[in-house]
Structure formats: C-alpha cells, structure tokens
Amino acid sequence: MARVCWPYFDPEYENLSTRINPPRVSVDNSSCSDCTLVKVDSVNKPGILLEVVQILTDLDLIITKAYISSDGGWFMDVFHVTDQQGKKLSDIKTIDYIEKALGPKGHITDVLKAWPGKRVGVHSVGDHTAIELIGRDRPGLLSEISAVLANLHFNVVAAEVWTHNRRIACVVYVNDNSTCQPVDDPNRLATMEEQLKNILRGCEDDEKVGRTSFSMGFTHVDRRLHQMLFADRDYEGDGLANEVDHYPPCFQPKITIERCEEKGYSVVSVRCKDRAKLMFDIVCTLTDMQYVVFHATISSDGPYASQEYFIRHMDGCTLDTEGEKERVIKCIDAAIRRRVSEDLRLELCAKDRVGLLSEVTRILRENGLSVTRAGVTTIGEQAMNVFYVRDSSGNPVDIKTIEALRKEIGHTTMFNVKKVPTSSKAPETKGWGKTSFFFGNLLERFLA
Numbered sequence: 001m002a003r004v005c006w007p008y009f010d011p012e013y014e015n016l017s018t019r020i021n022p023p024r025v026s027v028d029n030s031s032c033s034d035c036t037l038v039k040v041d042s043v044n045k046p047g048i049l050l051e052v053v054q055i056l057t058d059l060d061l062i063i064t065k066a067y068i069s070s071d072g073g074w075f076m077d078v079f080h081v082t083d084q085q086g087k088k089l090s091d092i093k094t095i096d097y098i099e100k101a102l103g104p105k106g107h108i109t110d111v112l113k114a115w116p117g118k119r120v121g122v123h124s125v126g127d128h129t130a131i132e133l134i135g136r137d138r139p140g141l142l143s144e145i146s147a148v149l150a151n152l153h154f155n156v157v158a159a160e161v162w163t164h165n166r167r168i169a170c171v172v173y174v175n176d177n178s179t180c181q182p183v184d185d186p187n188r189l190a191t192m193e194e195q196l197k198n199i200l201r202g203c204e205d206d207e208k209v210g211r212t213s214f215s216m217g218f219t220h221v222d223r224r225l226h227q228m229l230f231a232d233r234d235y236e237g238d239g240l241a242n243e244v245d246h247y248p249p250c251f252q253p254k255i256t257i258e259r260c261e262e263k264g265y266s267v268v269s270v271r272c273k274d275r276a277k278l279m280f281d282i283v284c285t286l287t288d289m290q291y292v293v294f295h296a297t298i299s300s301d302g303p304y305a306s307q308e309y310f311i312r313h314m315d316g317c318t319l320d321t322e323g324e325k326e327r328v329i330k331c332i333d334a335a336i337r338r339r340v341s342e343d344l345r346l347e348l349c350a351k352d353r354v355g356l357l358s359e360v361t362r363i364l365r366e367n368g369l370s371v372t373r374a375g376v377t378t379i380g381e382q383a384m385n386v387f388y389v390r391d392s393s394g395n396p397v398d399i400k401t402i403e404a405l406r407k408e409i410g411h412t413t414m415f416n417v418k419k420v421p422t423s424s425k426a427p428e429t430k431g432w433g434k435t436s437f438f439f440g441n442l443l444e445r446f447l448a
Helices: 011-020 048-058 092-102 108-113 141-151 186-201 221-231 278-288 322-338 356-366 399-409 439-447
Strands: 024-028 036-043 062-069 074-082 129-136 154-164 167-176 210-213 254-260 265-273 291-301 304-313 344-351 369-379 382-391 414-417
Touching: 024 092, 036 048, 036 092, 048 062, 048 074, 048 092, 048 278, 129 186, 129 221, 141 154, 141 167, 141 186, 141 356, 154 221, 154 322, 154 356, 167 221, 221 278, 221 322, 254 322, 265 278, 265 322, 278 291, 278 304, 278 322, 344 399, 356 369, 356 382, 356 399, 399 414
Parallel strands: none
Antiparallel strands: 024 036, 036 074, 062 074, 062 291, 129 167, 129 210, 154 167, 154 369, 254 265, 265 304, 291 304, 344 382, 344 414, 369 382
16 A cells, blocks of 8 residues: 655644745636636645535635645635636635735634634534434434424524435424523433434434434534535435435546555546536545545536545555545535435515424425425524425425425415426515525524
8 A cells, every 4th residue: 555644733833834825715706707716725734625615605605617736734715616607706805805815814714703604513603502412214214303302492503414314314403492591401401312313213223313412512514514414424325225316327426546656645537417516425425534635626517517636644654445435426426416406496475483394394304295305494483494395205306295285384474496396387486486595504594
C-alpha cells in the first residue's frame, strides 16, 4: 500500500500562518458572462474545502464548475456559481456575506458558530430543544412521531427528515407549548425518549432498530443527517429489492476509483444527474470517511454532472484494495441518492399551532401516503411545511388522492402541489404556485 505523509498542522503555527497570510477572497462578476467567479486563496488546513462548499451551498448557490488545488500548505479554489435562477450574483448582501465568511474578517469556523441556523443535535438551540432520530422507516412513522410529541405538549417548530434504503433520519426542533422555551426537565425528556424509541423499534426487539439522541455537538444540519445515515450503514442496503429507485437508467450514478501513479493519489470519478448541493454531499461524505481532497475538478454538462477528486486517506494512504474502493463507491452513491426524490411534492402553509404537524401527517397517512422526505419550519406565526410523498406501495400518487387532500386540508392551509404524476392533468394550484424554497434555507431563516 502506498503511503504518503499528510503534513502535521500545529495549531499555533496555523494561527500564525493565517495572520501572516490572511485568506484572500474575490467575488468576480466581470470575467464570465453567465456566472460569478468566487476565488479563495488561503492557508491550507484539514476540512477547509468542506467549509467553503458549505458556505456556498447554504446560500442556495448553484456550483456549475469548480477547480480545487490544496496540495501542500496553500489552498486555492475557483468556483463558478449562479443563483437559483441561473443568473450572476447581484445581491450585495450575499456578496458581502461570502467575502466576510471566507475572507480575513472572520474565520469560517467562527462564522459558522455564529450562524445558529446550521446547528443541530444540541440539547438546546436558542429557544428550542433538538432531537435526533434514526431508525427503520415504514408508512405512517412520521405521523406517529408527531403524535407522540403533540401528546406530550411539545411544539414542533422545525424539522428535517430524510429516508434512504428503508432507513429514516430526523432532526426535530421542539419547545414547550406553554412557555415556548427549550425543554430541560429530565423526566419529560426521558418520557419522550422512551416513547419515541418504542415507536422506532416497532415490532422489533433489536435495540439497534431505533435510536434517539438529544446531544451530539454542533454540526451542520445536512451534514448531520449524512453522518447519522452513514453511521447507520444505510449504504449497505441489504435486502432492498423493492426499494424505489428515483434514477432512470440514463442518470444512474457512475462512480469509479483509479490510481494516479505519478502523484500517489486515488482518483474518484463521479458522473450522475446534476442537482443542487451535489458537490457538498460528495465532499461531506469523503471528509467524514477521513479522506482528504488535494485536487478536484467539477463541471456540469447539460443534465449531467462530472466530478473528479484526487484523494488520500488522512494517514496518507491511497485506496489500493478492492474492499476499500467498493466501500467508498457505495458511500458516495448513498450520499448522492439520499437527497434525491422524484415523488410528489406538497407545500403547505398555515398559522402555526400545537399539533399542526401531527394533524397534517395523520391526514397524509389516512389517505394512504408515505412521506419520503420532509422539511418543516416556522417563520413568525406561519408554519411552512414541505412533504415528498408516494402511496404506501411505492407508486405515484393518484390524482383523486390529491383532490381529496385539497378538500380536507385546503380550508385552513395554503396547499400547493409542485409535481403531479405525468399521467394526470395538474389541478389548478393556489397560493404558492410560483414559489420554491429549500429546507436548509428555511431553517437558516427560522433560527437566524
């Protein structure tokens, strides 16, 4: 096995180097006609690529191209980015934030710590208690979880839910429905944990089937969900012959790992359907698997994305065994698929009240729908919920079910369908017909 030493980073030397050579950030709107160039030159340190990509993706920017070079003591990156409409960055506040977050005015880590919207898993976040749940997914599970929290007088103010390979990972923010303060009573928390564990366990006796946690440190929301599912080994996917595959054959992720003999790198090549936050998901997974990205090239070609990473393990080793390569390929494939959902997207907005999430998820369950992904947040007095759903057998949702949902919850809730089965005629949308938003962006606004 080839071995190349990864340079030791002395903390005091790193701080001295940063003071002598502060990060240089350039947001360039003149060099390219169709995108904004974000250039970052900085002293290299472990994890810096993920931090930079995280800043850009949390702003809901689309990375169309990127060139990464961080071999040795210096980190030099160029990102071609656009906004959600495919246009250059024009918002002065966004540009100023990028320069501040990545530049010499404040370390990236300090900015992230001051950005509470991206913290999860701590005992309390501001006026909220964060709960992490991981377990075996089944139809109606989110409804049961919501009902337990409502019955125990916890108000759900924000949540993110991912499912993959019949596993479910949730991060839920709650507070006390009478005081609107975080819940710190150990007896109430113990009762909640026991009841949630019973639901996650279902009919199984295995303690590993479901887990609940209240304190896991400061971590980015999406990264934490990746970490939870990775630790749960969702990438193995044993016995999932009936699992719905959201990728058509032409868009199936193609991942290969070769060896670069000249420089002593393992080269990970990924080609798949392009989408938002794809680079973040891959870099996040490589980082959490203890791999270091020395060089990378990212590009989008129509509906496809091509990404190439030159990596070594933290100990300096390359991937030389077939077992190592197979595991990395499986983990990257899982990271790509976790965020993907071609299911029906429902957007709901209503005046916030205790038990609202429980009521909505109960109605979805009673109409034979299974939630595959969800984002819940509260802005002021308004609750904004996004659900990706399919019927309990994994098939597309029937148009009659959509109309039944509209009649049942449309009286008190703004109800919008963002994707209707192709065989059905789309019903007239109301309220949010032209609106689109992302879960991470909602949580950032909610907790800011």
